Amino acid sequence: MAEKKKRRRADADDDDLPFKNRLKPDSVILQTLRSLTGSAATASSSSGAKTLTLADLALSSTCREVADLSLSSVQSSIESLILRIARSILGGDGFAFDVPSRSSANQLYVPELDRIVLKDKNTLRPFANVSSVRKSTITTRILQLIHQLCAKSIHVTKRDLFYTDVKLFQDQSQSDSVLDDVSCMLGCTRSSLNVIAAEKGVVVGRLIFSDNGDMIDCTKMGMGGKAIPPNIDRVGDMQSDALFILLVEKDAAYIRLAEDRFYNRFPCIIVTAKGQPDVATRLFLRKMKMELKLPVLALVDSDPYGLKILSVYGCGSKNMSYDSANLTTPDIKWLGIRPSDLDKYKIPEQCRLPMTEQDIKTGKDLLEEDFVKKNPGWVEELSLMVKTKQKAEIQALSTFGFQYLSEVYLPLKLQQQDWL
Amino acid sequence: MAEKKKRRRADADDDDLPFKNRLKPDSVILQTLRSLTGSAATASSSSGAKTLTLADLALSSTCREVADLSLSSVQSSIESLILRIARSILGGDGFAFDVPSRSSANQLYVPELDRIVLKDKNTLRPFANVSSVRKSTITTRILQLIHQLCAKSIHVTKRDLFYTDVKLFQDQSQSDSVLDDVSCMLGCTRSSLNVIAAEKGVVVGRLIFSDNGDMIDCTKMGMGGKAIPPNIDRVGDMQSDALFILLVEKDAAYIRLAEDRFYNRFPCIIVTAKGQPDVATRLFLRKMKMELKLPVLALVDSDPYGLKILSVYGCGSKNMSYDSANLTTPDIKWLGIRPSDLDKYKIPEQCRLPMTEQDIKTGKDLLEEDFVKKNPGWVEELSLMVKTKQKAEIQALSTFGFQYLSEVYLPLKLQQQDWL
Numbered sequence: 001m002a003e004k005k006k007r008r009r010a011d012a013d014d015d016d017l018p019f020k021n022r023l024k025p026d027s028v029i030l031q032t033l034r035s036l037t038g039s040a041a042t043a044s045s046s047s048g049a050k051t052l053t054l055a056d057l058a059l060s061s062t063c064r065e066v067a068d069l070s071l072s073s074v075q076s077s078i079e080s081l082i083l084r085i086a087r088s089i090l091g092g093d094g095f096a097f098d099v100p101s102r103s104s105a106n107q108l109y110v111p112e113l114d115r116i117v118l119k120d121k122n123t124l125r126p127f128a129n130v131s132s133v134r135k136s137t138i139t140t141r142i143l144q145l146i147h148q149l150c151a152k153s154i155h156v157t158k159r160d161l162f163y164t165d166v167k168l169f170q171d172q173s174q175s176d177s178v179l180d181d182v183s184c185m186l187g188c189t190r191s192s193l194n195v196i197a198a199e200k201g202v203v204v205g206r207l208i209f210s211d212n213g214d215m216i217d218c219t220k221m222g223m224g225g226k227a228i229p230p231n232i233d234r235v236g237d238m239q240s241d242a243l244f245i246l247l248v249e250k251d252a253a254y255i256r257l258a259e260d261r262f263y264n265r266f267p268c269i270i271v272t273a274k275g276q277p278d279v280a281t282r283l284f285l286r287k288m289k290m291e292l293k294l295p296v297l298a299l300v301d302s303d304p305y306g307l308k309i310l311s312v313y314g315c316g317s318k319n320m321s322y323d324s325a326n327l328t329t330p331d332i333k334w335l336g337i338r339p340s341d342l343d344k345y346k347i348p349e350q351c352r353l354p355m356t357e358q359d360i361k362t363g364k365d366l367l368e369e370d371f372v373k374k375n376p377g378w379v380e381e382l383s384l385m386v387k388t389k390q391k392a393e394i395q396a397l398s399t400f401g402f403q404y405l406s407e408v409y410l411p412l413k414l415q416q417q418d419w420l
Numbered sequence: 421m422a423e424k425k426k427r428r429r430a431d432a433d434d435d436d437l438p439f440k441n442r443l444k445p446d447s448v449i450l451q452t453l454r455s456l457t458g459s460a461a462t463a464s465s466s467s468g469a470k471t472l473t474l475a476d477l478a479l480s481s482t483c484r485e486v487a488d489l490s491l492s493s494v495q496s497s498i499e500s501l502i503l504r505i506a507r508s509i510l511g512g513d514g515f516a517f518d519v520p521s522r523s524s525a526n527q528l529y530v531p532e533l534d535r536i537v538l539k540d541k542n543t544l545r546p547f548a549n550v551s552s553v554r555k556s557t558i559t560t561r562i563l564q565l566i567h568q569l570c571a572k573s574i575h576v577t578k579r580d581l582f583y584t585d586v587k588l589f590q591d592q593s594q595s596d597s598v599l600d601d602v603s604c605m606l607g608c609t610r611s612s613l614n615v616i617a618a619e620k621g622v623v624v625g626r627l628i629f630s631d632n633g634d635m636i637d638c639t640k641m642g643m644g645g646k647a648i649p650p651n652i653d654r655v656g657d658m659q660s661d662a663l664f665i666l667l668v669e670k671d672a673a674y675i676r677l678a679e680d681r682f683y684n685r686f687p688c689i690i691v692t693a694k695g696q697p698d699v700a701t702r703l704f705l706r707k708m709k710m711e712l713k714l715p716v717l718a719l720v721d722s723d724p725y726g727l728k729i730l731s732v733y734g735c736g737s738k739n740m741s742y743d744s745a746n747l748t749t750p751d752i753k754w755l756g757i758r759p760s761d762l763d764k765y766k767i768p769e770q771c772r773l774p775m776t777e778q779d780i781k782t783g784k785d786l787l788e789e790d791f792v793k794k795n796p797g798w799v800e801e802l803s804l805m806v807k808t809k810q811k812a813e814i815q816a817l818s819t820f821g822f823q824y825l826s827e828v829y830l831p832l833k834l835q836q837q838d839w840l
Contacts (some may be wrong), residue, residue, distance in 0.1 A: 011571060022562040077558075149822070154823065155679055156672075156676070156818070157671070157672040157675060159672050159813075160672055160676070160815055160818045160822055163813070163815040164818050164820040164821075164822070165819075166819070181544045199622075199671070202619075210642070211643060211644050212642035212643045212679070213642070214641060214642045216641070220635075220636075221634060222632035222633070222634045222636065222647050222649055222654065223575075224631050224648055224649035226641070226644065226646065226647065227622045227644040227645050227646065227647045228644055229642055230644065231643060231679075234643060250577050251619070252576075252577040252580055255577060255619075256580070259575055259632070268723065288750060348586075348587070350585045350586040350587040365457040393579075395582075395583040396583055398580040398581075398583040399583055399585075401584075402568075402569070402572070402576045402584070403572070403574065
């Protein structure tokens with residue numbers, strides 16, 4: 001408390017900070033947020049659009065997605081698959097795997113779902129064929145290894161999987177790619193196979209959850225926060241009194257908000273994957289959004305890369321489109337830093353950076369993407385970015401003082417409900 | 421418990437795993453470890469070598485190191501420095517900063533300390549000189565910003581610092597480099613300046629500590645573990661019943677040990693920086709070692725890079741040699757994977773990788789480094805690596821089963837006290 005008071009006093013001379021005088025008392029902002037959350041929760045439970053699944057849509061082409069399966073279902077799926085193969089061999093027909101194609105020609109963006117999904121093309125992978133004997137052998141071996149993981153009920157990384165049979169797999173890209181095939185064949189997510197990616201994200205704020213049986217209170221995680229667990233299936237019992245989830249692109253902004261305990265002033269959950277989103281953080285964000293029914297507000301750099309990161313959280317990466325339903329979080333709002341904020345908040349010229357040729361190209365490409373086009377506000381912002389050829393990092397706000405982000409920018413954004 | 425039993429049963433068919441039959445009961449291994457920790461603690465408190473400081477050594481050249489200073493000391497140091505400058509200007513003499521040189525010519529490896537330190541060369545940085553006017557202006561501005569941080573008692577990243585005055589700093593390397601100069605000038609660590617690096621490391625196991633006032637029990641952090649806080653000065657109250665600290669190079673091995681709760685079978689603290697060690701993890705490891713007086717056992721890849729990582733933890737990086745006393749952890753033991761383990765544990769040929777030309781060069785360079793030369797065991801191992809031209813990752817052990825690392829390799833290493 002004394003600490004807090006001292007900090008405020010030191011800030012007293014900052015009262016001439018741009019827009020600080022526009023801030024209403026916290027209680028007013030909180031009132032706004034509360035009414036909002038109430039309606040968001042109602043909207044998401046009543047509006048059909050939020051709970052649409054592939055099955056609800058009468059699509060011209062058949063599409064497929066994978067689901068989270070229990071360990072025992074995965075195990076028995078593998079067993080029935082192998083039994084079918086054994087019968088086929090005993091019947092004198094040899095064997096072949098029927099593998100869903102994951103090529104981009106077989107991918108489809110579904111606007112109603114706002115996700116990329118797989119169409120129904122399959123490829124046969126016969127054992128008795130020179131061109132596919134290696135791949136079908138690798139597929140069999142991966143199935144065997146996954147079966148072992150199910151029996152032991154343990155998790156391993158892709159790298160571990162590769163090393164169990166280097167002689168056969170030769171390099172990790174081969175075992176990784178077949179692993180994705182196996183997910184599609186069994187119709188389950190990669191995390192259902194107990195193969196996990198390295199963890200990268202952290203979470204802090206008004207969230208309590210269980211990690212592998214331990215109850216974690218994220219308001220009591222100091223400044224470091226809680227590392228997001230690599231295996232989402234052992235995460236559960238989420239409880240929260242937060243009004244929103246703040247998704248932060250980068251570390252530095254996360255640290256600022258964690259140290260200032262921003263979540264105590266405006267009840268929220270702060271999460272970051274420290275750059276490019278990893279699978280564990282994406283699963284964790286989705287789980288929070290689904291179970292807690294909270295709006296997700298994103299704070300990313302004002303550059304094409306920031307928007308790209310938003311899109312990976314929001315509608316998936318092409319590489320794992322078969323799993324888009326489980327990996328993506330619908331309805332993420334673009335809070336900032338938006339291209340229009342640069343002038344609005346009077347970010348000085350020297351804190352803006354010129355976009356490179358590559359940046360501009362990426363920006364123009366993004367303007368053609370469905371997930372951008374369906375949101376007119378995003379199109380407008382992105383067009384402005386490409387036109388002005390300027391970008392800026394979240395840290396550019398530090399030009400008004402280290403705590404401008406947490407003391408002025410974010411509260412004002414919340415007060416004005418300034419997100420798209 | 422039932423889980424555990426099931427897991428063991430599933431392992432029953434693994435009894436023919438290499439060397440599994442050599443394992444003694446856990447109670448015997450624990451007895452060994454306990455006697456060891458007792459003597460280590462005694463050794464480190466009684467032996468003078470462990471508590472040597474620069475001041476204790478009669479070195480021919482004067483060397484300097486920085487120390488952790490409180491915020492108020494940093495603040496008053498800056499104030500007296502600026503007062504001196506003001507007097508100098510008022511006296512008609514203009515002003516200049518007297519900056520310790522951080523060039524490699526001014527660095528020295530001190531075998532008694534097993535660290536790199538700075539010698540006593542200084543460079544004058546006058547304001548009234550075309551070649552140094554920019555740098556002395558930047559130095560003044562950084563001093564002003566640090567002074568603000570002290571007054572507000574908040575932490576920022578180097579990136580934040582850069583963005584407070586992009587026009588002056590032009591690019592971040594300039595503000596970063598002057599920040600290191602300011603550390604040296606004030607004789608304090610960079611963390612004393614409240615400028616922090618992004619956090620990367622995680623910790624799990626038998627450790628309780630406070631992070632920014634919150635008590636954290638690392639046995640209750642599930643599989644994800646606790647993110648290591650970026651600001652070591654808010655970490656305190658470390659308590660532990662561990663017998664050793666297990667320093668792990670990479671994520672995958674960390675995840676294996678966290679999921680298996682290895683720390684419950686053999687009481688330990690498991691820590692990783694996920695690759696190249698960052699400042700926060702190095703500070704945290706040192707603090708644990710110093711306060712808990714536990715041996716540190718390192719599990720790294722069997723390649724020159726693994727040894728290099730060990731050396732950064734152990735005796736510092738050249739870039740921050742002025743701060744080596746606070747960043748380095750003395751007496752880290754090389755547990756594995758050691759080049760001699762490849763044959764000893766019969767790692768199959770296909771799980772070993774040929775060293776590249778660059779690897780071999782790095783290996784040979786390391787053989788010339790003082791910190792390797794002072795440990796005959798390390799020289800022997802590294803020579804073997806360079807001779808056989810083979811390297812291997814920790815994950816290579818997965819070839820004997822996913823849990824070989826936690827169930828056989830590590831317990832056997834502990835039983836045989838097989839570290840260098």
